[in-house]
Amino acid sequence: MTKREELDSPKLSRRESLKLSGLALGGLALGRRLDGQYPLLVGGDCPTGTCYPTAYDTQRYSYFESLETMDYRQLPVLPGMPRNPNTPTGTPALEPNEMRVTFMGSCIPPVRRAQAMMSIFVEVGWENGKALDQAIFDCGSGCCANYGAMGVGFGRMDKIFLTHLHGDHISDLTHIYCFGPSLDRISPLYVWGPGDSWLKNPQPGDPPYFKDGIRDFCGHFREAMRWHTESFSFQNTSYPSYQRPTKKSWGLPVDPVPVSDDPPDDAYAIVPIDLDWSKVGGVAYWNRKTGLKISHYPVIHCRQGSLAYKVEWEGLSMIYTSDTKPELNTIFMAQNYGLGIDLLVHEMIVPPEIWAMESLHYARPAAGPAWDNAVARLTQVQNSSHTSQGAFGYLLSQINPRPRLTVATHFPVSDDTVACALESVNRHCPEVPADIALLAESPLIWSFDLMVLRLFAGNPKPEILRRRALVLQHGFSPIAQMPVPASELYPPKYHDRRGNGDPYAQIDTTAQIEPGPDTYCENGY
Numbered sequence: 001m002t003k004r005e006e007l008d009s010p011k012l013s014r015r016e017s018l019k020l021s022g023l024a025l026g027g028l029a030l031g032r033r034l035d036g037q038y039p040l041l042v043g044g045d046c047p048t049g050t051c052y053p054t055a056y057d058t059q060r061y062s063y064f065e066s067l068e069t070m071d072y073r074q075l076p077v078l079p080g081m082p083r084n085p086n087t088p089t090g091t092p093a094l095e096p097n098e099m100r101v102t103f104m105g106s107c108i109p110p111v112r113r114a115q116a117m118m119s120i121f122v123e124v125g126w127e128n129g130k131a132l133d134q135a136i137f138d139c140g141s142g143c144c145a146n147y148g149a150m151g152v153g154f155g156r157m158d159k160i161f162l163t164h165l166h167g168d169h170i171s172d173l174t175h176i177y178c179f180g181p182s183l184d185r186i187s188p189l190y191v192w193g194p195g196d197s198w199l200k201n202p203q204p205g206d207p208p209y210f211k212d213g214i215r216d217f218c219g220h221f222r223e224a225m226r227w228h229t230e231s232f233s234f235q236n237t238s239y240p241s242y243q244r245p246t247k248k249s250w251g252l253p254v255d256p257v258p259v260s261d262d263p264p265d266d267a268y269a270i271v272p273i274d275l276d277w278s279k280v281g282g283v284a285y286w287n288r289k290t291g292l293k294i295s296h297y298p299v300i301h302c303r304q305g306s307l308a309y310k311v312e313w314e315g316l317s318m319i320y321t322s323d324t325k326p327e328l329n330t331i332f333m334a335q336n337y338g339l340g341i342d343l344l345v346h347e348m349i350v351p352p353e354i355w356a357m358e359s360l361h362y363a364r365p366a367a368g369p370a371w372d373n374a375v376a377r378l379t380q381v382q383n384s385s386h387t388s389q390g391a392f393g394y395l396l397s398q399i400n401p402r403p404r405l406t407v408a409t410h411f412p413v414s415d416d417t418v419a420c421a422l423e424s425v426n427r428h429c430p431e432v433p434a435d436i437a438l439l440a441e442s443p444l445i446w447s448f449d450l451m452v453l454r455l456f457a458g459n460p461k462p463e464i465l466r467r468r469a470l471v472l473q474h475g476f477s478p479i480a481q482m483p484v485p486a487s488e489l490y491p492p493k494y495h496d497r498r499g500n501g502d503p504y505a506q507i508d509t510t511a512q513i514e515p516g517p518d519t520y521c522e523n524g525y
Contacts, residue, residue: 050353050354050364050365051354051416051419051420051423052354052357052363052364052365052416052420053363053364054416054419054420056414056415056416056419056436057414057415057416058414058415058416059414060414060415061114061413061414061415061418061446061448062415062436063418063436063439063440063445063446064413064448064451064468065468066440067451067466067467067468068465068466068467068468069467069468069469069470070092070452070467070468070469070470071092071470072091072092072149072150072151072469072470072471073470073471073472073475074089074090074091074151074472074475074478074479075090075472077090087129087130088129088130088479088481089151089152089153089478089479089481090151090479091150091151093126093129094123094124094125094126094131095126095456096125096126096127097125097314097456097457097458098123098124098125098126098454098455098456098457099122099123099124099311099313099314099316099318099454099455099456099457100122100123100124100131100452100453100454100455101120101121101122101318101343101345101452101453101454101455102120102121102122102123102150102450102451102452102453102469103119103120103409103447103448103449103450103451103452104116104119104120104121104143104146104147104150104449104450105117105118105119105120105138105139105140105141105142105143105146105449106118106409106410106411106413106447106448106449106451107140107410107411107412107413108168108349108410108411108412109166109167109168110359110412111141111142112412114413114414114448114449115412115413115448115449116140116141116142116143116145116146116449117138117140117141117142117143117168117169117171117172118138118140118143118168118169118322118409118410119136119137119138119139119140119143119146119147119172120136120137120138120320120345120409121134121135121136121137121147121150121152122134122135122136122137122311122318124290124291124292124313124314125290125291125313125314130156130481131156132290132291132292133287133290133291133292133313134156134159135159135160135161135285135292135294135311136157136159136160136161137160137161137163137309137320137322138161138162138163138169138170138322139160139162139169139170139171139172139173139176140168140169140170140171140172141167141168141171141172142171142172143172144172144175144176146449146450146471147478148475148476148477148478149450149469149471149472149473149475150450150469150471151478151479152478153183153184153185153477153478153479153480153481154176154179154180154181154183154184154185155180155183155184155185155186155187155480155481155482155483156481157176157180157185158180158185158187158188158189158190159190159192159285160173160176160189160190160191160192161192161193161284161285161294161309162191162192162193162194162214162307163193163299163306163307163308163309163320163321163322163323164193164194164301164302164303164305164306164307164322164323165193165194165212165214165217165305166302166323169322169323173191173221174225176189177189177221177225177268177270178225178228178229178232180267181232181235181236181237181267181268182232182235183477183478183480184480184481184482184483185267186236186237186238186239186242186267186482186483186484186489187238187242187265187267187483188244188258188262188264188265188266188267188269188270188271189267189269189270189271190245190256190271190273191214191218191270191271191272191273192214192272192273192275192284192285192294193213193214193217193272193273193274193275193307194213194214194274194275194277194305194306194307195213195214195215195274195275195276195277195305196209196210196211196212196213196216196305197210197212197213197277197303197304197305198304199212199303199304212305213274213305214272214273214274214275215259215272215274217272218259218270218271218272219259219260219272221270222259222260222262222268222270223260229268230493230506231506233268233492233493233494234492234493234494234495234501234502234503234505234506235492235501236486236489236490236491236492236501237266237267237268237490237492237493238263238265238266238267238489238490239265239483239484239488239489239490240488240490241484241488242265242483244256244264244265249287249288249289250285250286250287251283251285251286251287251288251293252273252284252285253273253274253275253276253282253283253284254273254274256271256273257271258270258271259271259272273285275296275307277296277298277304277305277306277307278298279296279297279298280297280298280329280332280333281295281296281297281310281333282295282296282297283295284296284309290313291313291314292311292312292313293311293312293313294309294310294311294312295309295310295312296308296309296310297310297329297330297333298329299321299322299323299324299325299327299329299330300324300325300327301322301323301324301325301384301385301386302323302384302385306322306323306324307322308320308321308322308324308329308330308333309322310333310341313457314457315457315459315461316342316455316456316457316461317336317341317342317343318341318342318343318344318345318455319333319334319341319343319344319345319346319403320345321344321345321346321347322347322410323347323385323386323410324346324347324385324386324387325383325384325385325386325387325391326387326391326392326394326395330344330346330395330399331395331398331399334399334403335399335400335401338401339401340399340401340402340403340404341403341404342403342404342405342455342461342464343403343404343405343406343407343453343455343464344396344399344403344405344406344407345406345407345409345447346387346392346395346396346406346407346408346409347386347387347408347409347410347411348386348387348388348389348392348408348409348410348411348421348446349382349386349387349388349389349410349411350388350389350411350412350417350420350421351382351388351389351390352375352378352379352381352382353365353375354417354420355378356371356374356375356378358412359374359378360374386410388424389408389420389421389424389425390424390425390427390428392408392421392424392425393424393425393426393427393428393429393432394428394429396425396428396429396432396444397428397429402431402443403443404443404461404464405443405444405445405453405464406443406444406445407444407445407446407447407453408421408444408445408446408447409446409447411446411447413446413447413448415436418436418439418446419436421446422434422435422436425444429444431443432444445466450468450469450471451466451467451468451469452466452467452468452469453465453466453467454467494506
């Protein structure tokens with residue numbers, strides 16, 4: 001049966017569903033595994049009461065402020081002088097056995113100054129003055145400012161793994177794609193994501209199914225950016241010695257083929273890697289040369305086709321669920337056949353009541369039609385998409401062995417929201433202390449922009465280090481790491497007779513005010 005046929009098959013009646021639910025619950029109560037691999041689940045008591053009004057600070061995250069720092073400030077030096085640290089970008093080198101996980105965005109869609117939308121940067125190893133390999137997971141709005149501040153140039157942002165196609169997880173793809181060739185990504189952009197959902201359109205008429213997967217997304221995205229890419233194509237966008245990855249060299253499930261008319265080695269080529277979202281443990285990327293392996297599995301979020309990713313390297317393992325309701329696949333993948341994982345990054349949201357309270361700018365839960373409507377709407381969002389703080393605690397309690405460190409993300413972090421969430425988690429998973437003052441020793445923490453987690457391979461494995469990055473607030477772009485000298489680049493699309501980029505090729509200069517002794521200096525001063 002094809003995926004479309006499977007999804008089109010008759011649905012169970014309510015009576016049949018209840019019958020199967022009873023069998024399932026009976027199996028769980030007796031400790032049986034329905035499919036031979038999922039763990040036993042047991043219910044718990046629901047906490048009552050509210051966390052508000054609160055005495056906790058609503059405008060700071062004290063735990064993050066208390067972390068030991070890592071200096072990522074790319075401070076200016078005199079030309080020819082060494083940088084400190086003495087790396088090509090002036091940012092801290094990885095240890096050869098290190099997996100470094102940095103939160104470049106950590107929040108839910110309601111925009112706030114303190115947190116960008118979701119994005120996680122994973123780097124592994126160190127060789128020849130740079131990380132051995134790296135990957136980006138989601139790229140929500142605002143995250144690019146953090147990548148720049150952390151010294152991560154566009155040349156290192158060429159592999160992007162999208163969990164789903166909601167706006168708060170893809171918004172900064174525009175910036176990464178459009179401006180990459182203007183700096184140091186002189187090669188294609190590779191974007192992983194779910195294939196078509198194959199959900200029927202409930203409206204009569206065409207189309208019966210939407211082409212809503214990563215390939216069509218990338219195709220439409222590429223054409224939407226056409227004016228930008230043409231206008232900037234007086235700059236170099238490719239070079240002869242670029243080694244294109246293959247399905248074999250990157251361990252891909254499909255051949256890497258661009259979506260449009262761009263040459264396959266061009267920086268404006270977008271290469272979608274279409275993933276079968278229904279597979280549990282499907283391989284998305286497995287680079288035998290660097291050892292980095294990334295697999296995926298389905299989660300439950302708003303519409304079929306949402307993914308989580310598992311990252312493995314040198315015996316270290318991490319799961320990033322992105323947005324999801326509490327579900328069984330994560331428990332199975334995190335238990336890792338009894339070996340456990342090192343790091344679980346799982347989404348969490350506040351209860352609808354608190355979300356409504358914060359959205360209406362109240363100091364405590366309220367009443368009345370406007371309040372009831374806000375709570376009802378946000379309850380719908382939770383029911384379609386997310387893991388509440390209590391559900392998070394219950395889910396964590398079912399993972400055995402526990403992850404060495406668990407991080408709640410996609411969460412509006414401040415002392416008050418974290419303190420409230422800790423109470424809920426502690427009721428379901430008592431080993432997580434309910435006191436926010438004990439987060440330094442807790443196996444559960446909340447992510448925040450520029451939080452850096454350092455994992456190290458070894459036997460035994462060293463402690464996971466939790467750090468806060470120091471960055472410049474008024475810095476410029478990271479130091480460009482060009483793959484080849486400028487003389488070895490192909491001429492740009494719009495060039496003069498000598499093969500040099502022609503910035504005048506696409507503009508009419510008739511009305512231009514020319515530089516001169518009576519206007520302005522040609523050198524820009």
